[in-house]
Amino acid sequence: MNDPIRWGILGASNFAQRDMAPAIHAARGNVLSALATRSPDKAAPFADLVPGLRIHDSYDALLADPQIDAVYVPLPHTMHIEWGLKALDAGKHVLVEKPVAMHADDIAPLIAARDRTGLIAAEAYMIVHHPQWHLVRELLADGVVGRLRHVEAVFTYDNSGDPANIRNRAATGGGILPDIGVYTFGSTRWATGAEPDAITHADLDWEDGCDVLARVSARFPDFTAHWVNSMRLLPEQFVLFHGEAGLIRLTAPYNAARFGEAWVEWRGRDGVTHTRSWPGVDQYVLQVEAFAAAVRGEAAFPWTLEDARGTQKVIDMAYAAAGDRPVS
Structure with a gap:
């Protein structure tokens, strides 16, 4: 059996707490390993969900964590491209919350970084x-x-x-x-x-x-x-x-x-x-499992950055x- 995909989340957003953290935790072949936030109060519900969750006090610290394979980015819309690029440059696969960018042309650098690194980069378009x-x-x-x-x-x-x-x-x-x-x-x-x-x-x-x-x-x-x-x-x-x-x-x-x-x-x-x-x-949950399958090379992810750009x-x-x- 393949080792589980180890996830980190950049930021303790309400949506990440309510939907994506539980989904990562429940998805087969995936584990939620770390969260980046400076707020102990915001970290608490995540730690309650996953005992032993590592809490980093900065986004850069999480990206430097060698025990993270994939990063989920639920930050404000204007920060998605910046931190998606940083995640890829850190050698992490990246699932960026929608919308990837505020303008279609802004997605081009992320597509280029995906192709350059050979890593999986996609928009979290769950439907x-x-x-x-x-x-x-x-x-x-x-x-x-x-x-x-x-x-x-x-x-x-x-x-x-x-x-x-x-x-x-x-x-x-x-x-x-x-x-x-x-x-x-x-x-x-x-x-x-x-x-x-x-x-x-x-x-x-x-x-x-x-x-x-x-x-x-x-x-x-x-x-x-x-x-x-x-x-x-x-x-x-x-x-x-x-x-x-x-x-x-x-x-x-x-x-x-x-x-x-x-x-x-x-x-x-x-x-x-x-x-x-x-x-x-x-x-x-299905989205997380599909992403893990793409990381393992088992199946193509059904929603590409090109789809998001469209x-x-x-x-x-x-x-x-x-x-x-x-x-x-």
Whole structure:
């Protein structure tokens, strides 16, 4: 049996504590070995999860730890490229939280460093590891909906009561499109294998330099898409793939098991409705296991930095089409 992949986490973020640290701890063939934080209070929940966890008081110290194979980077968005590059230069495989960068062109140095070092570097885009999305991709490829004509995707939540949240701060790469526009935009791209020709409509609401509500429409070669993302609306998420001969609907496409049970429904002209669900599947655990398989050379990681760059390009296009980003 292969030795487990030994992980370190840069920063004790709430998301790392709630989702990724437990996922690393639960994933087969992986162990959470170290955390970098100067705050004993923030380190405590991680140490409770993994007794004996090594706590480093700086990110550089963790990267210098010879007992770390892979590093997870959940830092503010504007720090992802910097510390992803440092992790690769330190000889560590690196899983960078989304979005990898604030602009598509900024991802090029990380791709170059990945290729130069031969290490695995990828974006933590957990939805492509969930079997519901693999089913949707197969159904579309098999022509279950006939000719696909439209995709409707909604992902919203409300963090208006948390002004200190990095998503509400322009200086830390805040904004709704970097945070969850990656999911509505990226899932459409990944499921269909298509790229948009143009953004046909982009209406963004801004607060303190951050986009907080986005309504974006795109034209693809064979279909249209409309995406709604917000951090000022009641939580909701769904995706609808609507074709001439059928449709596919996902009711918890992005936060499966957190927002609701993963559930895919599809039907055709015969009116017969088919459903499938995946109770108990943790896409974060699957993501860690897939990353470890890539490190061991057992399988390709299903979401590359090039995939991440493609989605960021669409986000860049949406901002350009909106044309009203406040000057900071």
